[in-house]
Amino acid sequence: MQIHEICRRCGLTRKAVDYYRRRELIAPKLLANGYWDYSEEDALRLKRIAVLRGLGLSVEETRAALDDPAALNGALRRRQAQCDFEAERLRLLSILARNGDWAGARSALDALSQRRSILDRLAERFPGGLGQYLCAHFSVFLNEPIQTDAQREAFDEITAWLDSASLSEETLRMLDEAMDGVDVEGMAGHMRRAMQEPEAFWKENHEIVEGYLSLQQTEEYRRSPAFRLKQALEGELAQSGYTSRFLPAMCRLSPSYRAYREALQRADDKMRKEP
Numbered sequence: 567m568q569i570h571e572i573c574r575r576c577g578l579t580r581k582a583v584d585y586y587r588r589r590e591l592i593a594p595k596l597l598a599n600g601y602w603d604y605s606e607e608d609a610l611r612l613k614r615i616a617v618l619r620g621l622g623l624s625v626e627e628t629r630a631a632l633d634d635p636a637a638l639n640g641a642l643r644r645r646q647a648q649c650d651f652e653a654e655r656l657r658l659l660s661i662l663a664r665n666g667d668w669a670g671a672r673s674a675l676d677a678l679s680q681r682r683s684i685l686d687r688l689a690e691r692f693p694g695g696l697g698q699y700l701c702a703h704f705s706v707f708l709n710e711p712i713q714t715d716a717q718r719e720a721f722d723e724i725t726a727w728l729d730s731a732s733l734s735e736e737t738l739r740m741l742d743e744a745m746d747g748v749d750v751e752g753m754a755g756h757m758r759r760a761m762q763e764p765e766a767f768w769k770e771n772h773e774i775v776e777g778y779l780s781l782q783q784t785e786e787y788r789r790s791p792a793f794r795l796k797q798a799l800e801g802e803l804a805q806s807g808y809t810s811r812f813l814p815a816m817c818r819l820s821p822s823y824r825a826y827r828e829a830l831q832r833a834d835d836k837m838r839k840e841p
Contacts, residue, residue: 572604576612586615589625589755590770591632626755654678684708684721684819692728695741698748699799700728704816705754706761707823720818723811731806737798744795761826 569580576583586592587602592611594602611632618628623641630637655678662671679687685708689701701708712718733741760767768775781787803812817824 567604567609569602569604572609572612575609576616578612578616583612586612589629591615591625591629626758629755651678651682680712683711687712687721688724688728691725695738695743695745696728696731696733698745699741702745702748702753703757704820704823706758707816707820707826710820712819717819720815723815724819727807727811727815731803731808733802733806734798737795737802740791740795741799744792 567575569583572578572583573580583592583604587594592604592608592615594604594608597603614632615628618631619625622645623631627637627641627644631641655675658671658674658678661674662668685701685705688708689697691697692700712721756767756771782793787793813827817827
């Protein structure tokens with residue numbers, strides 16, 4: 567069926583259907599005339615997507631629930647935790663409004679924040695482009711709360727490093743502009759899929775990846791704002807201790823990131839040994 571029919575049957579806009587197609591939640595067939603042909607399976611998935619998104623699930627949570635209904639239990643637990651957190655914040659706000667005890671509110675809020683995910687805490691402390699950039703690149707490793715003293719120390723080290731990182735005003739401006747409107751959740755989802763299903767991800771996206779790598783070799787790219795930002799970030803972050811301070815602290819903060827780095831190192835060692 568054509569897009570107008572699928573929109574009518576599922577109660578979705580064309581833009582929404584196109585978005586879910588691009589995010590690979592549905593798999594219509596591309597016809598020779600350039601139009602997409604949507605199947606009954608696509609219609610069923612879109613109806614379920616509309617329900618799940620209406621219930622507040624993210625795109626990646628929706629993907630997981632479509633493929634495995636048992637994933638709904640995990641989404642339910644996360645939503646309940648979020649609701650509990652918001653309810654507690656509302657309670658603290660009510661107390662502050664009654665007694666005006668700012669010091670008490672700060673103390674209670676600090677205690678409450680310990681229950682939040684590492685990602686949420688970093689995003690709250692660093693709302694600008696740099697925080698968004700790092701959250702987008704490391705979010706797959708940070709969706710868990712801090713549980714040990716070693717993790718707390720590592721989090722404090724990362725916070726101190728981020729707060730003292732010497733980035734120029736121009737670099738920060740370019741980074742803010744580059745990250746404005748970026749789908750951080752989508753980037754994280756692609757990273758998660760690439761890590762969990764590398765062969766399938768490469769099969770589906772190798773043309774895009776190869777095209778991007780080829781673009782990076784062109785003179786046009788080297789004259790672009792994206793290249794200037796990449797060069798500036800790499801240089802300024804390196805000078806600020808990205809490799810010597812941030813990455814080691816990330817390994818102490820996130821067991822999953824540490825395992826990822828160790829796997830990369832093993833793969834690199836293996837490649838070096840091969841003739």
